[in-house]
Each structure stands twice: as C-alpha cells, then as structure tokens.
Amino acid sequence: MTLNSYRWRIPVTQRPFFALLAASSLLITACGKKKPEVGVNPNDTPTSQPPAPSPTPPPPSNPGNRTDPGASDAERTALLADLEMLIHFEYDQDAVRPADQAILDRKAAILAANPAVKLTIEGHADERGSDEYNLVLGNKRASATKRYLESKGIDSGRLQVISYGEERPLDPAETEDAFAKNRRAAFKVTAGGDKLAAPR
Amino acid sequence: MNRIARLTTVLLVGASLGRLAAQDTVRVGITYPTGVRPTVVVLPTAGLDSVRAIIARDLEHSDRFEVVQLPPGGANVGASGAGTINYPLLKTLGANLAVELVLGTGQVTARLYDLITQQRRDEITVPADPSGQGESRMDIHRISDEIVRLATGLKGIAATRILYLNNNDKRVYRVDSDGYGPVALSPQNVLAISPAWMPDGAKVAYTQLGTGGPGPIVLQSLATGTRVVVPTTTEGQNITPAFSPDGRKMVFSRLTEQGANLYSINVADLCCVERLTAGRFAENLSPAYSPDGRRIVFVSTRSGSPQIYVMSADGTDQELLVSFDFGSTGNSYAPEWSPDGAAIVFHRDISGAPQICTFDIATRQVRVRTSGGRNEDPSWGPDGRHVVFVSNRTGRAQLHVLDTETGTIRMIPTPGAARLPSWSRPLVRGR
Numbered sequence: 001m002t003l004n005s006y007r008w009r010i011p012v013t014q015r016p017f018f019a020l021l022a023a024s025s026l027l028i029t030a031c032g033k034k035k036p037e038v039g040v041n042p043n044d045t046p047t048s049q050p051p052a053p054s055p056t057p058p059p060p061s062n063p064g065n066r067t068d069p070g071a072s073d074a075e076r077t078a079l080l081a082d083l084e085m086l087i088h089f090e091y092d093q094d095a096v097r098p099a100d101q102a103i104l105d106r107k108a109a110i111l112a113a114n115p116a117v118k119l120t121i122e123g124h125a126d127e128r129g130s131d132e133y134n135l136v137l138g139n140k141r142a143s144a145t146k147r148y149l150e151s152k153g154i155d156s157g158r159l160q161v162i163s164y165g166e167e168r169p170l171d172p173a174e175t176e177d178a179f180a181k182n183r184r185a186a187f188k189v190t191a192g193g194d195k196l197a198a199p200r
Numbered sequence: 201m202n203r204i205a206r207l208t209t210v211l212l213v214g215a216s217l218g219r220l221a222a223q224d225t226v227r228v229g230i231t232y233p234t235g236v237r238p239t240v241v242v243l244p245t246a247g248l249d250s251v252r253a254i255i256a257r258d259l260e261h262s263d264r265f266e267v268v269q270l271p272p273g274g275a276n277v278g279a280s281g282a283g284t285i286n287y288p289l290l291k292t293l294g295a296n297l298a299v300e301l302v303l304g305t306g307q308v309t310a311r312l313y314d315l316i317t318q319q320r321r322d323e324i325t326v327p328a329d330p331s332g333q334g335e336s337r338m339d340i341h342r343i344s345d346e347i348v349r350l351a352t353g354l355k356g357i358a359a360t361r362i363l364y365l366n367n368n369d370k371r372v373y374r375v376d377s378d379g380y381g382p383v384a385l386s387p388q389n390v391l392a393i394s395p396a397w398m399p400d401g402a403k404v405a406y407t408q409l410g411t412g413g414p415g416p417i418v419l420q421s422l423a424t425g426t427r428v429v430v431p432t433t434t435e436g437q438n439i440t441p442a443f444s445p446d447g448r449k450m451v452f453s454r455l456t457e458q459g460a461n462l463y464s465i466n467v468a469d470l471c472c473v474e475r476l477t478a479g480r481f482a483e484n485l486s487p488a489y490s491p492d493g494r495r496i497v498f499v500s501t502r503s504g505s506p507q508i509y510v511m512s513a514d515g516t517d518q519e520l521l522v523s524f525d526f527g528s529t530g531n532s533y534a535p536e537w538s539p540d541g542a543a544i545v546f547h548r549d550i551s552g553a554p555q556i557c558t559f560d561i562a563t564r565q566v567r568v569r570t571s572g573g574r575n576e577d578p579s580w581g582p583d584g585r586h587v588v589f590v591s592n593r594t595g596r597a598q599l600h601v602l603d604t605e606t607g608t609i610r611m612i613p614t615p616g617a618a619r620l621p622s623w624s625r626p627l628v629r630g631r
Contacts, residue, residue, distance in 0.1 A: 130533035130547070130554070130576065131620060132394060132440050132453075133499070133506055135409075136483045139437060139455040146457060161457060162414045163437055167370065167391055 079196040080189060082106050083119065087145065089183040092129065094140035096148045104145065107187065108152035109199040116192030121145050123163040124170075124186065126179035131166060138163030145185045160190070238351065240297040241268040241290060248301045250332030251308060251340050255299065257378060258344030258358035261610070263585070263603045265351070268295050287318045297321075297351055303330055310343045312350050322350045327629070337380060338627060345626060357581040360624045362588055363395040363404055364599060368616035372406045374422075375599075377581075377623070379612040385420060387427075394439045395620060398447055398467075401627045405430075405441040405450065417441050417452060419467075430465060432473050440486045443467065444493045444513070451476065451496060451513075453485035460485050462498060462515070476515030488536045489513065497521060497535045497544055506531045508546055508559070522546070522559045522566060532557075534577050540584040547576040547589070556589050556602060569602055570609070578602075579623045588612070588621045 085107075087100035096104065111117055123142030125134035142161035150156055171178035242256045259265045270293075290298055296316050302309040308330060311323040324346045329336035338359055345356030360377045363385075372386040372395040386392040391409040394417075398405065403419050412418075415437025417430045430438075430450070437455040444451075451464045460483040462476040477484040479502055487498040493513060500509045507529075508522040521544070522532060530549030537544055542561055547554040548568075554576040556569040569575075573593035580587055581601070591600045591609075599612040599621055 129531065130486075130506075132486055133483075133531075133533055135393070135415075135437065135439050136453075136455060136460045136485055139457075139460065140483070143457040160414070162410060163455060164391070164409060165393070167393065167409060 075198065076196045079110055079198060080193055083110055083117070083189055083193075084187045086184045086186055088180065089141050089185070091126070091179070091183065092137065094137065094144045096144055101148070104148050105152065108149055108154055110196070111149070111154045111158065112152075113197050113199040114192055117189060117196070118158045118160070118191040119149075120160045120162060120188045120190050122168075122186040122188065123161065124168060124182055124184050125166045126182040127166045127169065127174070128179065129166075135163050135165035138165045141183075141185050237264060237266050238297055239266040239268055239293075239295045240299060240347075240351070241270065241293060241295040242299045243301065244270070245301045245303065247303050248308065248330050251301060251328070251330055251343075254332050254337060254340045254378075255301070255310075255344045255347070258341055258356070259347065261358065261378065261601075262344070262348050262356055262583075263606060263608065264348060264354065265297070268293050285313050285315075285318075287315055290315050299347055308340070308343060310347060312347060324350070334381075337376060339629065341376070341378075342626075342629070355583045355626070357583050357586055357623075359626050360582060361401075361627060362579075362599060362612070362624070363397060363622040364590075364614070365393060365395060365619040366614070366616040367597065367619050372404065373614070374404075375612065375614055377601075377612070379614065382614050385422070386418075393620065394441060396441045396443065396622050397624045398443050399445055399625055400447055401624050405443070407437070407439045407441070409437070415439060415455070417450075428470075430467075431470050432463075432465065438463075442488045444489045445491055446493060449489075449493075449513075451487040451489070453487065459483055462487050462496070464513070474515070476511065477518070484509075486534050490537045491539050491541045495537075497537055499533055499535065505529075506533055508532050508535050508544065523564070536579055538580050538584045539582055542584070545578040545580060545587050547578060556587065558604060569604065569607070575600075577620050579621050581623050582625045588623050590619055590621060 085103050087096065087103050090097065111119070121142040123138030123140065125137045129137065139161065142163055146159045146161050149159055166182070169178070169182045170184070171181045240259055242252050242259070244252060256267050260267045285298060285300065296314070298313040298315055300311040300313065302311065304325070306327055307325050308328040309323055309325040312321045313319070314321045324343065326339055326343050326346070328339035328343070332340055341358035344358040348354060348356035357377055361374045362377055363372060363374050366373050370391045371384045371388065372392045373382050373384050375382040385404060386406055390411045392406045393409060394407045396405045402423065403421050405417055405419050407415050407417055409415050412429055413434035417433040417438045418427050419430060420427045438452050439455065441450050441452040443449065448466065448468055449464050450467045451462055453460050454463050458480050461479065462484045464474050464476055466472040479500070483501040485499050487496045489496055495510055496513055497508060497510050499506050503520070504526060507520065507524050509518060510521040511518040524532065532546055532548040533554070535544050535546040544559040544561070546557055546559070548557050550568065553574045555571060556575045556578050558567050558569060570591070573591055575589055575591045578587045578589040585604055587602045587604060588599055589602065590597050594611065597617040597619060599614060599618045600609050601612060602609050
C-alpha cells in the first residue's frame with residue numbers, strides 16, 4: 001500500500017473536512033511512513049484495507065511551516081506526495097474544480113521552490129464516451145491543469161502533458177464511484193525529485 | 201431440428217429462383233429478388249473435408265446464399281471431382297448452384313455449376329494446401345470470395361482479417377474474419393490504440409501511448425515485423441490514423457494543449473505534413489476517407505458536442521454531415537465511409553449506451569442498427585454490406601458482425617476483451 005494508491009479513496013465531499021487536518025496529517029504521514037514508494041503504477045488497484053488518513057495540502061494562505069530545505073527523507077516524501085496528489089474532474093468536463101485548486105496551488109508553491117523539478121501531467125477519463133474521444137478528453141484535462149499551474153507562474157517547459165484516456169482506470173468497476181475516481185489528472189515527477197526544498 | 205425447415209425454405213426459394221434465373225442472360229451473376237438468396241451446395245471431395253467446411257461456412261457468412269447441409273452419406277448425392285454432376289439429385293435438395301472442389305498438386309480448383317441450366321458456369325484454380333491449416337486458410341477463403349463473385353458478381357469478405365485492440369494486454373491483434381488464429385502484432389508492454397489497416401494489407405498503423413514519445417503513430421510491416429515511427433508524430437499525441445484508398449496519404453488527429461486537430465501526411469515519402477483543421481480548443485478526431493479519396497468524414501466538437509462532419513481531403517469546405525438536435529441528440533463518434541460511398545457508419549449515444557447507426561448519403565436518413573448493450577466502433581467490410589463492431593451484449597466486449605441488409609448479427613469470439621476493430625480489404629496471397 002502506498003501513499004498514492006489510497007489517497008484517491010477520500011471522497012470528494014470530505015475534502016473540506018480533511019483540509020482542517022492538513023498540517024497534522026502531513027506530520028502523521030511524515031513520521032509514520034518509512035520511505036513509501038513513489039511513482040506507483042496507476043494500475044495498482046487498492047486492496048480492501050480501510051482508507052488511511054491522507055495528507056491534504058494546507059491552504060495557500062498557510063504555506064509550509066517547515067523551513068529546513070532538503071531535509072529528511074520523510075519530508076521529501078511528503079513533498080513528492082503533494083506534487084503527485086491527484087485531482088478529479090466532473091463528467092465530460094475539463095475545468096479544474098474549485099475544490100482542487102488548493103491541491104494545485106500547493107504543487108505550484110513546491111515547483112516555485114524547486115526550479116529543477118519537472119512534472120508530467122497525465123489526463124485520464126472514465127470509460128463512458130468513445131475510447132478515442134476519451135483520449136481527447138484526457139488531453140483537455142491535462143492541458144487545463146497545466147494552464148492553471150502556468151497561471152501560478154510555473155514555466156510551461158517544466159510541465160509536459162500526456163493523455164491516457166480510459167486506458168488506465170484506477171478502479172475498473174462500472175459504478176459512478178469508480179467513474180469519479182477515474183476522471184483525474186495524475187502527476188509524475190520526471191526530474192529534480194531527488195532533492196526537494198519545502199516552500200518558504 | 202431445423203433441417204426440415206431449412207430444406208422447405210430451400211425448396212421454395214429454389215422453385216421461385218428457377219423462373220428468375222431463366223430470364224437472366226446478361227449478367228455474370230443471376231439477379232435475385234431482394235431478400236431471396238440462391239441456394240448452394242458444396243459437394244464433398246475425398247481429401248478436401250477441411251476445405252469444404254471452410255468454404256461452406258464462408259458462403260454462409262457472406263449472407264448471400266442458403267447453404268444446403270447435406271444429409272449423412274451425402275457423398276452419394278453428387279459425385280465430385282470427376283466433372284460429372286448428378287443434376288437431378290441435387291435439384292431435389294432445392295439447390296440452384298453447386299460447387300465442386302478438385303484437388304491438384306499444391307492447388308485446389310473450384311467449379312461452379314448452375315443446376316437450373318445444368319451447365320458449368322465457371323472455374324477457378326487457387327494455390328492451396330488442402331489441410332486448411334495456418335496461412336493456407338486464407339487461400340481457401342479466396343476460393344470462397346471467387347465463388348461469391350462468380351455467383352453474384354459481388355465482393356466477398358472471407359479473405360480478410362480484422363485488427364482489434366485486446367483490452368487485456370492493450371496490444372493490437374489481427375484475426376481472420378471467421379475468428380481463426382488471433383495473433384498479437386504490437387509489442388508487449390506497450391500501450392497501443394487506434395489500429396488501422398493500410399489499404400494494401402501489407403502494413404498496419406497504430407498509436408503507442410507513452411512509448412517513443414507521448415503518442416507516436418507506428419507503421420508496422422506484417423511480413424517482416426519492421427516498425428517505423430511516422431515522422432512528426434513524436435510531437436503531441438497522434439491518434440486515429442486512417443489511409444486514403446490509394447494508400448498514399450494518412451490522416452490523423454494530433455492532440456496538443458490547444459486541442460485536437462486533423463493532419464495529413466504523405467505516407468509513401470513520410471513527408472509533407474498538412475494541417476487540415478484549425479479549431480483552437482475545438483476537438484477534431486476519427487477521420488476516414490471517402491472511397492474516391494476526395495472527402496474526409498470526421499468527428500468534431502465545434503458545435504459543443506461530438507458530432508459527424510465532412511470536408512474535402514485538403515481541409516476545405518468543412519460542414520456538418522449528420523444533422524442533430526443540440527441537447528437531445530446523443531454524441532456521435534467513430535465514422536467510417538462505406539466502400540461504395542453510399543453510407544457512413546458510426547456510433548451514437550442513445551439512452552445512455554452507444555448504438556451502431558448508418559447515415560444514408562442520398563436520403564440523409566440515420567438508421568439505428570443495434571439495441572441492447574453497448575455497441576460501438578464500427579468498421580465496414582469490403583463488401584459494403586457487413587460491419588464489424590464491438591458489443592458487450594453477451595456480457596463481455598467481443599467483435600460482432602452486422603449484416604446491414606438483414607440485420608442479423610454474429611459474434612467473432614476472441615480471447616480477452618476486444619475493442620476498436622478495423623476490417624481489412626481483401627488480402628492478396630502472402631498478406
């Protein structure tokens with residue numbers, strides 16, 4: 001079980017609640033996990049273990065309370081986890097949801113503090129709609145996500161987009177719940193992830 | 201159980217055809233009234249049981265014949281291979297055509313007899329291995345298509361293959377049109393999509409997602425396995441390739457941060473990319489050429505929802521092709537132009553599930569061809585009558601073939617879940 005593979009299990013509706021726990025849950029995660037694997041295979045399906053507390057980024061008005069750049073493995077892991085935290089989309093839509101803006105704002109802050117970091121943004125769709133149109137939809141989602149990060153001052157050249165359409169579902173079930181999980185943008189650190197400084 | 205019923209049908213049909221056939225003096229084939237099919241018997245020949253079984257099934261699948269099932273001991277019904285046909289006996293079966301197979305050295309000859317006029321109509325000889333195994337099956341399918349052509353003057357679909365994506369391993373496969381011999385074509389551990397035939401059947405194209413670039417299009421030779429990345433397709437993601445009927449041009453959709461647009465490239469020289477659509481933040485995909493190569497049908501979201509548009513092959517004169525009511529007509533996808541140019545097949549969301557539809561160019565009428573389950577991603581057979589598509593009507597996504605004239609549907613079972621079929625043109629020997 002890795003950070004990424006259970007994070008999406010947090011229902012969307014609970015996010016404001018979890019936002020309150022942001023700082024503490026980050027600490028819990030940072031202290032309680034030993035070098036969790038990053039860059040997990042998105043085809044990994046979650047087991048039936050109960051959802052674990054998930055780090056949710058602090059609101060942008062309350063950026064990192066850590067000031068020791070390039071510190072422990074645990075902190076680097078937490079920063080990577082924030083960079084790779086998924087965002088989700090409404091059916092057949094590519095607009096970044098207001099609820100997910102804080103997640104992207106956190107990424108933008110980490111990217112600003114770490115100019116060597118590059119990200120690949122993967123756009124994904126649920127299985128409804130034609131297979132090939134879903135590639136288009138995934139591309140629109142990844143591109144809209146990139147534009148949002150650019151609007152926060154991140155250089156376009158550090159952000160690559162790729163669509164996987166409906167080809168890599170997180171949850172293969174044919175339920176609304178599974179569809180909602182699968183409509184997502186995922187983030188892969190492709191450079192500069194070995195040494196990360198917390199944003200000041 | 202239905203042998204009696206079939207025999208009765210055969211007798212009735214045979215009787216009515218006898219009168220019609222007598223009037224026919226012009227065409228190669230007999231003109232049969234709509235909905236009535238000639239009845240054919242494939243005579244047994246010692247050593248050619250496999251060949252006979254393949255041909256009889258091909259003729260069934262052509263949906264152009266009633267194929268007489270011979271009773272046990274049917275070998276006595278008509279002596280085969282000796283050029284002597286027992287016309288009176290065969291006529292009692294209600295057949296109006298008989299196929300005689302003759303085994304030669306490394307070849308098989310098929311003779312077509314008209315049982316009404318009691319004359320040999322024609323014969324063809326094809327190099328074939330009588331075992332009916334492996335590649336020789338395609339030779340035997342070519343005999344079937346020749347029989348269809350000789351009897352009706354129309355194209356068959358037997359000597360063809362179908363490309364599809366196996367959803368279990370995400371590789372491109374090919375399978376014979378009768379479901380024999382699925383073979384993986386694209387490499388292991390590469391996420392492939394959008395398989396398409398080059399018209400000569402020698403190469404296939406597909407997109408690799410996330411290998412060799414974000415989404416390059418690869419041309420793969422079937423004879424050698426050689427794979428070539430199409431130049432310029434290492435930028436952006438390039439999906440839904442389709443070829444002009446002469447094989448000289450490939451048109452495809454390129455996904456960039458500005459949207460999805462159609463481009464064409466000269467395939468022979470792998471050069472000279474042209475952009476055909478210009479919609480910033482409008483999506484254009486799934487192009488297909490008309491059989492004369494002058495027009496391209498495609499999907500665009502320019503009016504808000506994905507619908508079917510058409511343009512000249514150079515990108516001019518873009519217009520809506522299949523009209524729709526905004527807000528009530530379902531999204532429409534995956535158009536393909538029929539080989540005779542008369543119709544477009546596509547799928548449209550209807551009551552929450554995709555269904556196969558055809559659009560008649562002359563009357564501009566849309567007909568919904570399927571119901572029940574999800575039915576999507578159609579591709580025309582070379583006869584312009586049959587369409588292969590994917591359906592989950594049996595609970596699992598599988599290839600199915602629709603006869604657009606009768607509405608009958610048969611399944612082509614394949615291992616794994618099948619997606620995105622593309623039907624070849626008739627394959628020449630060695631392909």
